[in-house]
Amino acid sequence: xxLEDAIKQKAFKTEEERLVINLVYTSGWLSSxxxxxxxxxxxxxxxxxxxxxxxxxxPNPASVGLIQERMLDKMSNAxxxxxxxxxxxxxKRSECSKDRRQVDVLLTQEGxxxxxxxxxxxxxxxxxxxxxxxxxxxxxxxxxxxxxx
Amino acid sequence: xxLEDAIKQKAFKTEEERLVINLVYTSGWLSSxxxxxxxxxxxxxxxxxxxxxxxxxxPNPASVGLIQERMLDKMSNAxxxxxxxxxxxxxKRSECSKDRRQVDVLLTQEGxxxxxxxxxxxxxxxxxxxxxxxxxxxxxxxxxxxxxx
DNA sequence: TGACAATATATGTATATACATTAATATTGT
DNA sequence: ACAATATTAATGTATATACATATATTGTCA
Numbered sequence: 001x002x003l004e005d006a007i008k009q010k011a012f013k014t015e016e017e018r019l020v021i022n023l024v025y026t027s028g029w030l031s032s033x034x035x036x037x038x039x040x041x042x043x044x045x046x047x048x049x050x051x052x053x054x055x056x057x058x059p060n061p062a063s064v065g066l067i068q069e070r071m072l073d074k075m076s077n078a079x080x081x082x083x084x085x086x087x088x089x090x091x092k093r094s095e096c097s098k099d100r101r102q103v104d105v106l107l108t109q110e111g112x113x114x115x116x117x118x119x120x121x122x123x124x125x126x127x128x129x130x131x132x133x134x135x136x137x138x139x140x141x142x143x144x145x146x147x148x149x
Numbered sequence: 150x151x152l153e154d155a156i157k158q159k160a161f162k163t164e165e166e167r168l169v170i171n172l173v174y175t176s177g178w179l180s181s182x183x184x185x186x187x188x189x190x191x192x193x194x195x196x197x198x199x200x201x202x203x204x205x206x207x208p209n210p211a212s213v214g215l216i217q218e219r220m221l222d223k224m225s226n227a228x229x230x231x232x233x234x235x236x237x238x239x240x241k242r243s244e245c246s247k248d249r250r251q252v253d254v255l256l257t258q259e260g261x262x263x264x265x266x267x268x269x270x271x272x273x274x275x276x277x278x279x280x281x282x283x284x285x286x287x288x289x290x291x292x293x294x295x296x297x298x
Numbered sequence: 299t300g301a302c303a304a305t306a307t308a309t310g311t312a313t314a315t316a317c318a319t320t321a322a323t324a325t326t327g328t
Numbered sequence: 329a330c331a332a333t334a335t336t337a338a339t340g341t342a343t344a345t346a347c348a349t350a351t352a353t354t355g356t357c358a
Contacts, residue, residue, distance in 0.1 A: 016275035027176035101306040126165035250336040
């Protein structure tokens with residue numbers, strides 16, 4: 001849906017104003033889509049992000065700090081997400097022997113299985129951008145990179 | 150910063166995967182930028198959104214439902230945002246005489262003044278997209294519209 | 299060594315989102 | 329008219345983010 005119709009606004013003063021509002025609106029749309037996808041697995045998209053980071057470190061554990069550093073949103077609170085994932089038995093936590101301030105966080109077999117299950121549905125998750133052809137996806141990727149500079 | 154460096158991931162399997170992650174990452178980045186901008190005014194970007202919708206209705210009041218409908222993120226909870234804005238004396242609420250289920254929400258003079266103050270800094274708020282030239286902004290606007298279809 | 303700074307993680311509080319439910323009021327159909 | 333249904337807003341609970349602070353441990357340097 002065109003932005004103006006979606007938020008029932010007639011026009012925007014400048015291209016900049018429209019872009020900022022378009023970005024905010026698209027963020028919300030994306031977040032809804034993502035959460036809807038992950039809901040059937042009983043996790044949030046943020047928790048999925050943590051699980052993927054942990055898989056990327058296998059067979060090694062990861063510290064909370066490393067997870068936080070690699071998270072898509074750097075300001076979020078890895079500590080509490082990890083606590084939730086532990087309650088779901090998708091990860092385990094243990095004291096790091098080399099530095100007792102740190103904790104070793106490691107995927108459980110259950111967590112790994114869940115990731116594998118989700119992998120099988122990656123196509124479905126990525127289908128949210130099916131409205132764009134390959135060139136448009138590349139252009140959008142480049143523009144988003146450039147925007148953040 | 151390039152996405153791969155930002156989240157310390159070497160490569161993505163497909164353009165779709167990179168795009169989805171890029172969108173999520175850019176959403177978080179944008180949200181941080183926005184909240185940093187609005188912080189000095191003592192409001193959140195979501196509360197600003199509500200104030201703007203109310204100004205758009207002036208001199209008429211708006212119902213909670215109308216606000217919710219026009220919000221950038223449709224799933225958020227207008228009722229509680231309105232309560233926060235009322236505490237800050239930026240809006241006032243009164244029972245709607247035509248339909249006693251509804252409430253009339255109206256900007257106060259204080260709320261209107263705040264919006265005017267923020268208007269003066271619109272340039273600063275929109276400067277987050279200064280890294281793009283006008284054509285790129287137009288292209289990005291179009292691609293975001295198309296993405297959500 | 300011993301004081302002080304730096305680091306890693308956890309936690310408290312405030313705000314926002316997601317979803318279900320409740321309460322009051324309005325509308326509809328017979 | 330009145331019973332059933334729909335609509336509007338508020339609220340309860342769970343999750344996540346933003347920021348400040350607390351606690352334990354490690355590192356540094358005089």
